[in-house]
Amino acid sequence: MRPDEIATALRQAFRERLIPPGQALNQDELARRFGVSRIPLREALRTLVGEGLIIMRPGLGAVVTELNxxxxxxxxxxxxxxxxxxxxxxxxxxxxxxxxxxxxxxxxxxxxxxxxxxxxxxxxxxxxxxxxxxxxxxxxxxxxxxxxxxxxxxxxxxxxxxxxxxxxxxxxxxxxxxxxxxxxxxxxxxxxxxxxxxxxxxxxxxxxxxxx
Known part of the structure; x- marks a missing residue:
């Protein structure tokens, strides 16, 4: 899968709460799910960070944005x-x-x-x-x-x-x-x-x- 396809799939998972707000993303698990290396996955995650859908937290890595x-x-x-x-x-x-x-x-x-x-x-x-x-x-x-x-x-x-x-x-x-x-x-x-x-x-x- 291309990075844009991965980003699209993750957006849908976030919208539908299949991956709920506040959940940390296991990059190795996601890479296996999408059948890709971590390089295109990281590119997709950078796109989602730019859109505000995930944030990077020290010690946790990528986390789905949780709103107050x-x-x-x-x-x-x-x-x-x-x-x-x-x-x-x-x-x-x-x-x-x-x-x-x-x-x-x-x-x-x-x-x-x-x-x-x-x-x-x-x-x-x-x-x-x-x-x-x-x-x-x-x-x-x-x-x-x-x-x-x-x-x-x-x-x-x-x-x-x-x-x-x-x-x-x-x-x-x-x-x-x-x-x-x-x-x-x-x-x-x-x-x-x-x-x-x-x-x-x-x-x-x-x-x-x-x-x-």
Missing amino acids: VDEVEELYGLRLQLEPPLAPGIVERLGQRDVDDLARLVEGMRALTAAQSEEWSTLNYRFHRRLYELSGQRHAVRLVTQVLNLVEPYARVHAHVLGSRPRMQQERVDMLQAVRDHEAERVEELIDRSIRAARTELAQAMAEISIN
């Missing part, structure tokens, strides 16, 4: 700055095939059972990525993706452990309808509202856990 409540609130604040302004570009560049792609993702989410939490979160992540890529703002989308990758392990807890999935599902349905109707202001409003609700609920839950 203040950092989560900061990242959701960045989302508020980056994501809602993409709405006009999304609506302007939208085609029927794009609407169909988003609709398939939303319908796929709706069809999943309550037990299929990880599958739902994966489709939810893809929905956001697909939606924002439609804006055509390549550099903004790159930054958004980096932030989404950082908060995704916590967003999954928000959706399922905190019981927010039904509301989030309806938000995606509403976003899809606003996109279909080419209502840029409505799309922007819904993105903003969704991020604010998630930030409030997740930060409150994390604060309560740290207190207890």
